[in-house]
Amino acid sequence: MHAFRLIALAVAAAVFSGAAAAAGPKVVNGPGEDPKCFKPWTASTKFFQWPAKKGPYRFALANGFVGNTWRIQMIKMAKAYAATPEMKAQLKEFKIVSTGTDVAAQIAAVDNFINSGYDAIILQAVNPTAFAPVIKRANAAGVVIVPFDNVLDSDQVMMVNEDQTGIGAQSGEWLMKNVKNHNGKLLEVRGLPGNSVDRDRHQGFRNVVEKGGAKFDIVEVVGNWDDGTAQKAVADAVSVHKHFDGMFVQAGSTGAVRALMDAKHPMIPVAGADENGFRKLCAAHAQDGLLCASIGQSPGLVAISMKAAVAALQGKVMPQLISVPIPSASYPDIKAGENFYPELTDNFFTTNEFPACGVNLSAKDIMANDEKNN
Numbered sequence: 001m002h003a004f005r006l007i008a009l010a011v012a013a014a015v016f017s018g019a020a021a022a023a024g025p026k027v028v029n030g031p032g033e034d035p036k037c038f039k040p041w042t043a044s045t046k047f048f049q050w051p052a053k054k055g056p057y058r059f060a061l062a063n064g065f066v067g068n069t070w071r072i073q074m075i076k077m078a079k080a081y082a083a084t085p086e087m088k089a090q091l092k093e094f095k096i097v098s099t100g101t102d103v104a105a106q107i108a109a110v111d112n113f114i115n116s117g118y119d120a121i122i123l124q125a126v127n128p129t130a131f132a133p134v135i136k137r138a139n140a141a142g143v144v145i146v147p148f149d150n151v152l153d154s155d156q157v158m159m160v161n162e163d164q165t166g167i168g169a170q171s172g173e174w175l176m177k178n179v180k181n182h183n184g185k186l187l188e189v190r191g192l193p194g195n196s197v198d199r200d201r202h203q204g205f206r207n208v209v210e211k212g213g214a215k216f217d218i219v220e221v222v223g224n225w226d227d228g229t230a231q232k233a234v235a236d237a238v239s240v241h242k243h244f245d246g247m248f249v250q251a252g253s254t255g256a257v258r259a260l261m262d263a264k265h266p267m268i269p270v271a272g273a274d275e276n277g278f279r280k281l282c283a284a285h286a287q288d289g290l291l292c293a294s295i296g297q298s299p300g301l302v303a304i305s306m307k308a309a310v311a312a313l314q315g316k317v318m319p320q321l322i323s324v325p326i327p328s329a330s331y332p333d334i335k336a337g338e339n340f341y342p343e344l345t346d347n348f349f350t351t352n353e354f355p356a357c358g359v360n361l362s363a364k365d366i367m368a369n370d371e372k373n374n
Contacts, residue, residue, distance in 0.1 A: 277346025
């Protein structure tokens with residue numbers, strides 16, 4: 001009986017030890033791994049460290065919505081980056097699923113990856129508040145989850161992003177400088193409802209344009225970050241309101257500007273995203289009054305997230321929130337061959353190189369892939 005108790009205690013200790021080892025990251029002191037690439041968001045950002053795990057690893061990308069060109073290019077870039085010598089050596093498997101805008105479907109997909117023994121899950125979250133239980137389940141299983149772009153309202157998971165509130169604020173500041181009538185009307189073309197990116201950019205924009213004495217009348221429409229949807233939304237807004245003095249477009253900028261042109265609306269200052277087509281139009285029509293700020297949210301964030309997940313699995317010290325610089329170009333410095341490409345499609349997003357991280361994929365490498373689940 002005594003021997004049996006000793007064996008039982010030993011088994012229990014082993015189980016407890018295994019659970020503890022898979023209890024997620026420890027909060028540790030910095031500095032973290034490669035700060036030029038994995039830059040902490042602020043000086044107060046905490047640092048995580050996971051137990052080191054031997055590779056190669058099983059990775060998954062759990063995407064939600066895939067109905068716009070940014071998401072399509074993001075998936076293509078994930079596949080292209082996974083095929084580079086650097087990442088190929090680290091990956092045993094790379095699975096991609098897109099589940100649409102259904103939060104429950106995306107949570108189910110993430111749970112499936114956790115239960116199937118994947119090492120890391122790169123997450124484009126449908127909702128910023130719904131994943132707290134999933135994070136706990138991932139930590140209990142020793143799975144590294146890395147939300148990016150549409151991140152979570154949580155400091156319990158490593159995330160990669162640009163400052164979305166900052167993008168909205170920069171857009172608002174540029175319009176304040178370039179719109180002449182501060183008692184006029186602005187059109188705000190928002191993104192996909194329910195996402196943290198849409199919320200934060202909207203808030204950053206409003207924080208700027210609703211302060212400082214300006215009395216803009218701001219009209220909001222939903223563009224879903226999609227050219228076709230944004231074009232129709234802007235066309236409908238112009239039909240109803242007749243005239244705008246400036247426009248802020250989260251994405252879908254090419255379609256939004258084309259709607260102005262189709263309606264023969266006078267050219268106005270437009271703060272948009274970094275679509276190649278938008279920059280083509282800006283360069284071609286600057287003399288007609290189309291003054292532009294093109295502020296990018298690169299689909300290449302997915303590659304930085306994958307690189308960060310590998311470092312975390314290797315036991316490196318990582319910032320809880322990794323800050324990626326905001327790339328931008330504005331009038332009069334939008335120039336062919338430098339920050340837009342006449343020979344590429346309008347749907348190509350122009351900012352995909354991260355020299356500090358050694359991520360430098362060509363347009364040819366990216367566009368050779370598809371956006372299908374695999």
